[in-house]
Amino acid sequence: MKLIFTSTITCPNCGQQKVEEMPTNACQFFYECENCKSQLKPLAGDCCVFCSYGTVPCPSIQENKSCCNQ
Incomplete structure (x- = not known):
């Protein structure tokens, strides 16, 4: 799976x-x-x-890892 490193954030x-x-x-x-x-x-x-307001979740979540290396 190729990771995506950009995301479009939308202000709620x-x-x-x-x-x-x-x-x-x-x-x-x-x-x-x-x-x-x-x-x-x-x-x-x-x-x-990014996970809340972005079009793409963060790289850690994309890799099915604990978020942000925790």
């Missing part, structure tokens, strides 16, 4: 979308929307903002 508050590069060595717990400046955090049960 204003709908702004942006393609972002996902880190491969750590979780991204916070993300600030460029448009409305909302501070996004993972939803309950998700490990990072």
Whole structure:
């Protein structure tokens, strides 16, 4: 399986979308929307903002591993 390292994050508050590069060595717990400046955090049960708001889950989840090497 080929891993995908970019994901489009969609802000749940204003709908702004942006393609972002996902880190491969750590979780991204916070993300600030460029448009409305909302501070996004993972939803309950998700490990990072990509798993909650992205079109592609983080690399760890793609590999069926514990999230973010935990």
